[in-house]
Amino acid sequence: MAISDQLKMLVEQMPNSTMQKKEDRIGKDETKESIERTVAAIAAGGRENVLGLIEMLAEPGSKQDAKPHFALHCVVNYPLVTRDEKMRHETCEAIASQLGSDKLSAYNRSYLCQELQWAGRDEACAALGKAVLDEGATDAAAMALVAIGGERAAAPLRVAVATATGKIRLNVIDALAKLADAKSEATFIAALGDADEEVRLAAADGLAKAGLPSAAKPLLAAAEAAKGWQRIQLTKFCLVLAEKLAAAGKKPEARQIYEQLKATRTADNERHVRDFAEIGLKAIA
Numbered sequence: 001m002a003i004s005d006q007l008k009m010l011v012e013q014m015p016n017s018t019m020q021k022k023e024d025r026i027g028k029d030e031t032k033e034s035i036e037r038t039v040a041a042i043a044a045g046g047r048e049n050v051l052g053l054i055e056m057l058a059e060p061g062s063k064q065d066a067k068p069h070f071a072l073h074c075v076v077n078y079p080l081v082t083r084d085e086k087m088r089h090e091t092c093e094a095i096a097s098q099l100g101s102d103k104l105s106a107y108n109r110s111y112l113c114q115e116l117q118w119a120g121r122d123e124a125c126a127a128l129g130k131a132v133l134d135e136g137a138t139d140a141a142a143m144a145l146v147a148i149g150g151e152r153a154a155a156p157l158r159v160a161v162a163t164a165t166g167k168i169r170l171n172v173i174d175a176l177a178k179l180a181d182a183k184s185e186a187t188f189i190a191a192l193g194d195a196d197e198e199v200r201l202a203a204a205d206g207l208a209k210a211g212l213p214s215a216a217k218p219l220l221a222a223a224e225a226a227k228g229w230q231r232i233q234l235t236k237f238c239l240v241l242a243e244k245l246a247a248a249g250k251k252p253e254a255r256q257i258y259e260q261l262k263a264t265r266t267a268d269n270e271r272h273v274r275d276f277a278e279i280g281l282k283a284i285a
Helices: 005-012 022-026 029-044 046-056 063-082 085-096 106-119 122-131 138-148 151-160 166-178 182-191 197-210 213-225 228-247 251-264 268-283
Strands: none
Touching: 005 029, 005 046, 005 063, 029 046, 029 063, 046 063, 046 085, 063 085, 063 106, 085 106, 085 122, 106 122, 106 138, 122 138, 122 151, 138 151, 138 166, 151 166, 151 182, 166 182, 166 197, 182 197, 182 213, 197 213, 197 228, 213 228, 213 251, 228 251, 228 268, 251 268
């Protein structure tokens, strides 16, 4: 799209970064007010100006990138400050539409995801679910979906996990775990047998946080078969699951976990596990 001359003029009025000396940025009251007026004017241009700012993003760290980069962040923040939900939605929708742009560097695709982590809601989730499969933006996209939260964020992650591999698969499963997505139980259980230890631990974390009684058997089995650091972590997740089940009133299921841990953690260096299990059993007696 053609970037308007007005937008170019407004962006030129922005400071180069937020890292300028304080006296340079707000040494005079009118300087701060001028920046705020400039941001309001850019924001008033709606979707066209947001897309224009994105098109103006350049090589990270370059002089050409500094002003549009800062301006875009300010424009994303503007409707949050003014509590203009319509503007926030339109701004984030415009940003989401550019997540798959091959004209943007991986850095700038990640930057857009970070802005959606800050301000995005429902309108950003579908695009972020696709961006999580982009190796250049996967970390930022996953974090954004976790920050947005809820079923709206979990749904595209459940779709993404079917084709995700390597680091991206870890990001997706870890994000679903952080969201405690009960609908991903089958995915978590299957991932307990993954070749990647980090994936296995993320899946175990997801099962523990989801707090489902049916997760006890596979989680206990995985913990029993593991050794070293992985055994410690998986045992911890078993205890977390037991605590969640007890808190939800599912005392028989929690008791089963505590009793099995108490009976199987017989080594001297696992005494603390037996102690925790004993405390848990007393709490639900």
